[in-house]
Ligand code: AMP
């Protein structure tokens with residue numbers, strides 16, 4: 614859990630220090646978890662890890678080095694915090710027509726348009742001005758909850774259809790529109806790293822970037838990659854575990870991950886683009902998908918929509934599965950039919966599980 618009020622640089626420094634410390638440990642032999650070797654490092658404002666299993670343990674450092682280099686490259690293109698990133702230059706040119714942008718930005722913008730349309734605008738990377746006004750992504754925390762007039766003015770700048778892509782160039786239709794790729798960039802980076810590792814001959818590995826994970830092959834010949842799903846209502850606990858098949862990815866969006874406290878009340882970092890307000894009522898949403906970028910965008914979008922509307926959107930994502938934990942004292946774990954097949958609930962929580970249809 615981390616508070617947005619922690620300055621970005623301090624956060625990055627803390628993550629980097631944690632990463633360096635962990636790497637120091639791993640350099641002296643690495644973490645051998647039942648045949649798996651794992652290396653950890655700090656990047657993109659969070660912790661990342663690369664695990665190598667089944668006969669490839671000795672290549673773990675090589676895999677981690679490749680992933681770190683690629684993640685750094687993506688961070689320097691897509692960071693909203695760096696004024697020189699491709700994204701910041703793109704945002705600064707809002708309303709000024711089309712411009713050529715790098716590959717990573719073009720790809721994530723294109724994907725964001727698709728996920729924006731498929732989630733009926735619940736996932737919308739142009740929430741930037743609202744995210745900022747609530748004190749996230751480098752914005753200053755407001756002294757009081759934002760009033761309706763302020764929200765209305767900010768909401769007027771939100772809408773993924775403001776992203777224009779034509780003739781290999783990209784632009785933002787109106788000045789003041791701000792793209793924030795915080796809900797999709799990590800998943801995208803995981804997919805890019807996995808493709809690169811596979812091209813280098815890796816077969817049995819997992820890449821994890823701040824909880825956005827994708828698995829290939831197996832950690833050991835006789836078992837699949839197994840991921841614990843964090844309990845969003847009880848810090849340190851898990852609600853159960855997932856067994857992931859070849860190439861499958863998982864992402865979780867949670868209200869505990871990042872929040873601001875205003876007048877004693879917590880506001881989570883995921884914004885409902887329809888109201889301009891931080892989403893309340895959801896504690897956590899976990900999505901399993903065939904790519905990490907889909908899992909990342911969809912977990913953010915479904916966090917906004919909640920289980921009922923979310924099920925209508927999931928109709929179009931036939932190979933994705935979701936788990937919802939509403940934010941209420943009586944815990945409920947809501948599973949889509951696909952999730953039921955791969956999720957093993959903690960035995961103490963078995964009575965809390967409900968099916969979604
Ligand atoms: P995640 O942790 O992947 O769910 O992403 C949350 C981050 O995405 C936030 O910190 C914001 O930077 C950004 N964000 C917030 N609300 C939305 C939204 N409705 N659609 C897309 N991105 C969002």
Ligand code: MG
Pocket residue numbers: 795796797864866908909910911912913
């Ligand atoms: Mg996301």
